[in-house]
């Protein structure tokens with residue numbers, strides 16, 4: 001894929017002030033955290049985290065191991081409750097939404113988690129088709145042979161986007177770790193989500209595949225208006241593919257700035 005580079009990128013849909021305090025999105029807000037605190041038992045992970053993410057923003061969430069990036073993503077998706085504060089996702093307050101509303105909401109949200117959780121004995125295509133299950137309420141199990149042709153076509157297209165269409169018929173347990181990760185990404189994007197969360201999507205990918213995946217996320221945000229939130233320990237990826245960077249350290253959101261206003265050194269400071 002082409003390396004667009006930071007300098008050639010289209011302007012992000014929304015800009016934030018370097019401090020993040022006066023962030024004023026011009027596009028609809030897809031995600032809003034208001035004073036979010038998360039504790040496990042007595043142990044606080046982070047406190048009083050607030051931000052608003054506009055539609056079509058690509059946002060890198062960075063911070064050292066254990067600072068709570070995955071936990072924050074799970075709070076944003078409504079998979080776990082915040083201890084204090086509130087989260088709005090696509091206009092719904094997740095902790096106040098009924099299960100049926102949350103289910104509907106999740107049909108518009110893609111997740112690439114650190115564990116890809118593919119169904120080992122099923123084909124790659126069937127695993128990707130599973131990403132459409134949310135759009136067919138009531139269905140629990142599925143395979144590509146049962147899926148309607150448009151769903152199969154969508155799954156194949158998603159596999160093409162991650163460069164794995166030629167593996168459609170292969171069993172998932174015959175894939176390498178990096179191939180499995182790319183299938184999980186195809187599964188996350190097959191339903192054309194409005195919001196995509198990706199937790200260290202490149203962790204198991206070689207440098208070239210990692211660049212391709214980040215490029216894909218960047219295009220989803222810029223060309224298709226998908227709001228993309230990805231965590232990464234790769235400072236270069238955060239600055240190159242994020243319009244905006246959020247940084248957790250010492251239990252607080254210490255950084256909220258446009259990528260263009262930041263240097264690699266600024267981000268490394270979060271790890272001191």
Ligand SMILES: Nc1ncnc2c1ncn2[C@@H]1O[C@H](COP(=O)(O)OP(=O)(O)OP(=O)(O)O)[C@@H](O)[C@H]1O
Nearest residue numbers: 040045063064065066067068069070071072200231
């Ligand atoms: N279910 C849980 N119960 C108790 N503690 C938890 C739970 N999940 C996460 N934690 C703790 O919360 C803290 C933040 O974990 P989290 O996985 O969110 O960090 P992270 O920033 O994503 O880390 P990494 O960069 O290593 O992936 C850690 O100290 C972890 O041990």
